[in-house]
Amino acid sequence: AAEWGYSPTNGPDVWARLFPQAGGARQSPVDICTSIASSDSNLEMKKLTFAYESQSDLRILNTGHGWKVEAPQSGSRLEGGPLGEDIYQLEQFHCHWGETSAEGSEHTVDGRAYAGELHLVHWNTTKYQSFAEAAQHPDGLAVLGVFFDVGNESNDEIEKIVSTLSEIKFKGQFTDIPDVIDPTTFLPSGLGYWTYLGSLTTPPCNECVIWIVYKEPITVTEEQLVQFRCLSACSGEAEEFIVKNYRPPQPLGNRALRECNA
Ligand SMILES: NS(=O)(=O)c1cc(F)cc(F)c1
Numbered sequence: 001a002a003e004w005g006y007s008p009t010n011g012p013d014v015w016a017r018l019f020p021q022a023g024g025a026r027q028s029p030v031d032i033c034t035s036i037a038s039s040d041s042n043l044e045m046k047k048l049t050f051a052y053e054s055q056s057d058l059r060i061l062n063t064g065h066g067w068k069v070e071a072p073q074s075g076s077r078l079e080g081g082p083l084g085e086d087i088y089q090l091e092q093f094h095c096h097w098g099e100t101s102a103e104g105s106e107h108t109v110d111g112r113a114y115a116g117e118l119h120l121v122h123w124n125t126t127k128y129q130s131f132a133e134a135a136q137h138p139d140g141l142a143v144l145g146v147f148f149d150v151g152n153e154s155n156d157e158i159e160k161i162v163s164t165l166s167e168i169k170f171k172g173q174f175t176d177i178p179d180v181i182d183p184t185t186f187l188p189s190g191l192g193y194w195t196y197l198g199s200l201t202t203p204p205c206n207e208c209v210i211w212i213v214y215k216e217p218i219t220v221t222e223e224q225l226v227q228f229r230c231l232s233a234c235s236g237e238a239e240e241f242i243v244k245n246y247r248p249p250q251p252l253g254n255r256a257l258r259e260c261n262a
């Protein structure tokens with residue numbers, strides 16, 4: 001079967017042919033139109049709280065569509081805010097980027113794209129027994145999105161990822177990150193966010209995600225993004241660099257877009 005990707009022949013515009021959910025009514029990402037975001041008071045009451053462990057020797061792999069750090073953290077908890085009474089547990093994190101830093105994020109804000117976007121993926125352990133099961137339900141996953149801005153300071157936590165990329169140049173390769181990773185350090189200092197009901201942004205595009213997108217970006221350097229773009233989408237000698245792996249915004253339709261200025 002033809003492998004999905006981000007080129008004209010296998011990219012977002014044709015995903016729905018192979019993955020019907022990609023044509024659904026609660027797809028992600030979306031353009032966050034700040035003027036229609038409603039500040040929902042009960043989001044303020046139920047503060048979004050997160051607790052992560054620091055972990056070393058996390059496995060990072062080249063998925064062919066980017067890098068992914070497997071971080072199943074039974075000790076982690078994400079709860080409150082738009083998540084009702086359920087507790088969500090960290091499963092993995094990865095990111096999306098573009099050919100230049102003028103693009104790369106999946107969500108956009110009033111039409112503006114950032115240079116990239118980090119996704120911290122969690123699943124609902126209150127209701128479901130596994131990540132795979134949770135991904136079949138409308139409240140199964142919670143993904144924290146963090147925008148990347150390009151600046152002069154390199155991001156030390158991202159540098160721990162970048163330093164392993166030469167070992168996973170090709171699709172299917174994986175290695176352990178020797179450094180201790182604390183997912184909390186990926187989050188911006190300002191904890192205001194937008195939230196809405198959406199989907200996985202890559203096939204099969206399951207409509208199972210409660211999205212929480214932080215308003216404040218974190219800073220990475222151009223050099224760090226250049227390193228992301230050196231990953232190869234192929235497993236063999238042929239070099240097809242993963243220079244872009246973001247889906248463009250999808251229609252919000254009649255979904256509510258709420259904001260919380262934590
Ligand atoms: N990009 S995303 O965060 O929506 C995502 C998360 C996931 F766990 C699996 C996917 F296929 C896609």
Ligand SMILES: [Zn+2]
Nearest residue numbers: 094096119201
């Ligand atoms: Zn993602």
